[in-house]
Amino acid sequence: MNVSREAPDLLPGTLDLLILVALAHGSKHGYGIAEHLKSMSADVLQVGESSLYPALQRLLLNGWVKAEWGASENNRRARYYTLTPAGRKQLRAEREEFDRMIIAIQKVLQVT
């Protein structure tokens, strides 16, 4: 019964934040976002397409990002996602909330 556990690809609840951060420097397409997160994290954060694209849909629906079709550097059809002003605000909020949680968890952990 779940005796051996897989190492998760990412911490649940942090994907939206990670995507928003990835887009903070400029527009990226989905594939590029995944690459960015992977390389920036030294291959620890491996976000699969089946997590990434639904997440991007969420962000679109909430108005945090907008999307437009274009061509990638490799001359391929790609959909570029860009942070909206509301998205920047959301990024700040999520980052604060994340920090709050991490600090709280560290307090509990460091007792040991």
Place this chain on the structure above:
Amino acid sequence: MNVSREAPDLLPGTLDLLILVALAHGSKHGYGIAEHLKSMSADVLQVGESSLYPALQRLLLNGWVKAEWGASENNRRARYYTLTPAGRKQLRAEREEFDRMIIAIQKVLQVT
């Protein structure tokens, strides 16, 4: 459509770790675990009973903890949970994995 978001009570995926840590110093009953997490985190980590008890069931099923009925300091019927050796091992593993994730996320975040 989800324009205003509630601040979550805890980071998903971290509850098991938090419980294991809470029990690392000695047996506690469920209510006591929740109290411990709340006070240690300066009221940030508010784990509700409907998250706590299912989590304890998971830990029991996996053999990370064992449980026995007893009486609380307040002279009430209480179920005391205790870490097993497998639970200590699991605690180490989860803590490592958590640290790995946090470090990776920080790397992505600090670029901004």
Place this chain on the structure above:
DNA sequence: GTCTCTCCCATCGTTTATCGACTGGTAATA
């Protein structure tokens, strides 16, 4: 010319965790 590789998009169905609301009970205290 076609094969394969990398790049790029996405959905569907399953699993799993969290959580709001609820039920149920006992000791102490006002």
Place this chain on the structure above:
DNA sequence: TATTACCAGTCGATAAACGATGGGAGAGAC
């Protein structure tokens, strides 16, 4: 007697992440 604090859970809804799957188009090898 009533209320409050302590202590145990369950049930159903919601939502996020993920494995599997299914495209398609450019580039380079053969």
